[in-house]
Amino acid sequence: FPDLHPNQSLLLQLLLPPPSVLSFLYCPSTLLTSRLYRSQTDTALMNTTSFPTCCNMFSFINRFTKVVPMFLDPNYKRFSKIGDYLPPFGIKSQGMITHSCLCSRRLYSSIHFECCKTCIIVGNGGILANKSLGQRIDQFDVVVRLNEAPVKGFEKDVGSKTTMRITYPEGAIQKIERYEAQSLFVLSAFKALDFNWLRHMVFNQRLVSTDGFWKSVARRVPREPSDMRILNPYFIQEASFKLIGLPYNNGQMGRGNIPTLGTVAITMALHNCDEVAVAGFGYNMSTPHAPLHYYEKIRMSAIKESWTHNISKEKEFLVKLVKAGVIQDWTNGICGAGC
Numbered sequence: 380f381p382d383l384h385p386n387q388s389l390l391l392q393l394l395l396p397p398p399s400v401l402s403f404l405y406c407p408s409t410l411l412t413s414r415l416y417r418s419q420t421d422t423a424l425m426n427t428t429s430f431p432t433c434c435n436m437f438s439f440i441n442r443f444t445k446v447v448p449m450f451l452d453p454n455y456k457r458f459s460k461i462g463d464y465l466p467p468f469g470i471k472s473q474g475m476i477t478h479s480c481l482c483s484r485r486l487y488s489s490i491h492f493e494c495c496k497t498c499i500i501v502g503n504g505g506i507l508a509n510k511s512l513g514q515r516i517d518q519f520d521v522v523v524r525l526n527e528a529p530v531k532g533f534e535k536d537v538g539s540k541t542t543m544r545i546t547y548p549e550g551a552i553q554k555i556e557r558y559e560a561q562s563l564f565v566l567s568a569f570k571a572l573d574f575n576w577l578r579h580m581v582f583n584q585r586l587v588s589t590d591g592f593w594k595s596v597a598r599r600v601p602r603e604p605s606d607m608r609i610l611n612p613y614f615i616q617e618a619s620f621k622l623i624g625l626p627y628n629n630g631q632m633g634r635g636n637i638p639t640l641g642t643v644a645i646t647m648a649l650h651n652c653d654e655v656a657v658a659g660f661g662y663n664m665s666t667p668h669a670p671l672h673y674y675e676k677i678r679m680s681a682i683k684e685s686w687t688h689n690i691s692k693e694k695e696f697l698v699k700l701v702k703a704g705v706i707q708d709w710t711n712g713i714c715g716a717g718c
């Protein structure tokens with residue numbers, strides 16, 4: 380792959396199937412037809428999703444496989460198999476809700492992205508505290524924050540810019556005044572109920588019951604539909620089954636096969652950004668009294684054994700990405716002393 384960025388070559392080695400599966404791709408005629416194929420489908424896609432066309436990390440792979448738009452759009456059936464999987468791996472059974480949100484409120488339109496972007500995913504780890512990384516974080520083109528992680532009052536350490544905030548209902552900011560003035564509100568749906576919740580938020584309907592959520596949820600999201608999106612569930616599917624290698628479990632949720640939101644966000648960024656950095660990731664269990672999150676007093680020791688996630692397996696994957704230089708870890712919490 381002579382014209383590849385070194386990171387991309389490494390990424391290929393890391394993430395692609397064994398060479399035998401790939402060997403046909405080296406054949407120049409395949410290359411040619413794939414390119415042609417891409418050029419036709421891409422143009423159509425770009426019109427609906429503003430998908431960046433230039434040098435993102437996966438662009439080489441995408442030439443052979445598929446384009447992975449950041450957000451769901453009305454053409455979702457054309458990619459991945461997200462229509463065949465139940466949440467969180469797809470949107471099976473949620474087609475109507477998704478369609479009504481996407482189409483009548485145009486949830487997919489006017490994405491503020493262009494090509495060749497540097498992105499940083501800001502995790503919520505206590506490791507971010509007192510490192511004064513705020514200014515450096517703000518220099519990224521795209522700053523992704525997760526769930527309710529606050530900015531106000533923590534600017535010195537976490538920066539003040541938020542391009543998008545990816546969240547699930549239980550993690551969404553509940554106090555209206557704590558929402559940033561500008562940022563995309565992006566739902567990452569982990570269960571069927573989450574789509575229903577989003578519909579209420581999009582159409583400004585009163586949420587009658589919060590049964591089925593594992594924690595209290597926001598009852599209002601002070602955002603116009605034009606600033607709301609649904610994260611493409613393909614990233615959850617890919618993170619779980621292909622990248623981390625969690626149990627397939629017949630394509631259904633279970634046996635610890637849900638990736639954490641942070642890793643889902645990283646997967647999205649690997650497809651859509653040219654450079655991916657992270658900060659605030661990783662737990663150091665040998666410091667049980669250190670704060671778990673940068674914004675609250677809960678300590679590391681409060682972390683519970685999870686039945687939904689497989690933290691250790693996920694960490695192996697993140698360590699691989701850091702070691703190979705595919706992502707940069709600014710707070711060094713993923714490898715710690717170990718890379």
Ligand SMILES: *[C@@H]1O[C@H](CO)[C@@H](O)[C@H](O)[C@H]1NC(C)=O
Pocket residue numbers: 422423426
């Ligand atoms: C994309 O949009 C442009 C301008 O709106 C139009 O000229 C072009 O035909 C569209 N391409 C496709 C493939 O739909």
Ligand SMILES: *[C@@H]1O[C@H](CO)[C@@H](O)[C@H](O)[C@H]1NC(C)=O
Pocket residue numbers: 505508509670
């Ligand atoms: C950060 O600094 C403040 C003030 O010096 C201190 O109270 C706090 O414990 C520090 N937090 C961490 C995680 O070191």
Ligand SMILES: *[C@@H]1O[C@H](CO)[C@@H](O)[C@H](O)[C@H]1NC(C)=O
Pocket residue numbers: 634635685686688689691692
């Ligand atoms: C995590 O994955 C490892 C390796 O596949 C497995 O041994 C372990 O039981 C899993 N843990 C959980 C909590 O599912």
Ligand SMILES: *[C@@H]1O[C@H](CO)[C@@H](O)[C@H](O)[C@H]1NC(C)=O
Pocket residue numbers: 663664665666712714715716717
């Ligand atoms: C965890 O914290 C301890 C104590 O500060 C430190 O010695 C160790 O290197 C850290 N481990 C990792 C993986 O960061």
